[in-house]
Amino acid sequence: MPTLLPHIIIDEQPLHYIDKGHGPVVVFCHGLLANCSMWQAQIDALSAQYRCIAIDFWGHGQSQTLPVGCDNLQDVAKHVLRLIDALEINDIAVVGHGSGGAIAAEMVLIAPARIHALVMLNSFVGFEPQVNCIKYQNFIAQVANAQAIPAELAVSLTELFFSKDAYELSQHNITLAQAIKAFEKQLTDIHTQQIAPLLKFANMAIYKRDTLESVEALTLPTLVAVGLNGYLRTALESYLMHDSIDGSQLLHIEHAGHLANIEKADLFNQHLIDFLAKVNFN
Template identity: 25%
Template sequence: MTLTTLQLSKPFGKVAYRATGDGDPLVLIHGVGMQSAAWEPQIDALSQSHQVIAVDMPGHGGSDALPTEASLPDFVAWLHVVLRALGTGPISLAGHSMGALVSGGYAITYPEMVTRLALLNGVFRRSQEARTAVIARAEQIRSGMIDLETPLTRWFGDGKADMAARVKVSDWLASVDPSGYATAYSAFARGDATYADRFSAISCPLLALTGDGDQNSSPAMSAAMAEAAQNGKSLVIEGHRHMVNLTAPEQVNTALKDWLKTPFQSPLDQKDTSHEHV
């Protein structure tokens, strides 16, 4: 599937995206250092029932970077400009890692635009120790010290599926624009609590999914996000880590298909939060 580009107004510049399928729109936002191609297993499976739009985040793939001082709300504003330019109307929205931060912030800021929300391997209220460490890494990246091996070791195990996915992820990380990567990572490092206190305003069906081996986007964080929302559910994929959409695509696709069938519940409906392991 080829990239399509769209010219936005300043300061957003060019955005690149992949779109396929027919039906209600589903928008996919990837994580820091990745690109829209990282959603390939989900694009293939979910475009059978939906129009799937996978967007390159600013400074990634074919999209222009945001200004270097951009913070998480700037990425949320960028997404709104993209969706208005595409004329999607209300969407189902799924984000992975940094994309989950953007997606959560978007659902809170523009609730009328989001009918369902899925947060894969998202971060939520890091500990002070974890926050200090990730901000230090952001500063290293901004200074030009980009270490690819450390995140790859943290994200993947030794299984066959992990090793195959690791090759692709390594290539994406190696090809990302350093300045755009630094800007996005800084927003990611400082954004885990930006919208956390407002999760109770999320009334659409929310799925918070992660792998049981993901230490930085932990099952406890997914459970906390689901608990904070009005209609939240958390799901933990056992035996997998941070890139669970690539290492366990069938399980993730099944979960997302079920999520896409979940009817919208108004804020007046009774909250139904559950936690599962599979």
């Protein structure tokens, strides 16, 4: 049984998180279908110098419910800021993956004075392309009908999260093979009572608002990173965000997919450490 994570109560529901390390605070926001454990390699690399807070979002990991009235990613961003308030933290950097990157951007738009750096990995803050919405709605329908993530669907989803050649490479890479199996198991282990909150969060993530024009106003240090060999996000989307945010840095990660921070942990960690070293947290 996994260790029960600490939590705070937000609108009568528990929001769980990891809190490890000491120093300037870095908040990690996972994307749809992941959880805070996806950041373990980054927490291991950073926690000697930074206080790392990684959140299980509603319907994910140990945060298996969703508050009444939580209707969009702006609401989720406000919940993260309430967590930071509860921990009596003023200044942070935020790292977001997938829809967690959109949540991170919403946090900056809500509280720009408190957030001193932004990292978005395989994220896109514009409208989700319609072709993706149709595909994702098919997945949602399968989960809703089964009230679970069936094993066959879990395999298909896992394939989408890793690089296009990950399964071939995993034949000779035990660490990668273990990561693939762990993600697949994480999906099939989702509890029935978790399905409704997860599906609502999924719709919030898929049909998020377009903030491409809004982020043009951002002036904080920003790193936009994308795995070049994935199925879910594209290099073009990373260019669009990089162009929208003046002074942002762009990182293309070769031979990696949606979970580039896991597939290429050492490379991503080094870029993240170098980026954070230049951030003024005061």
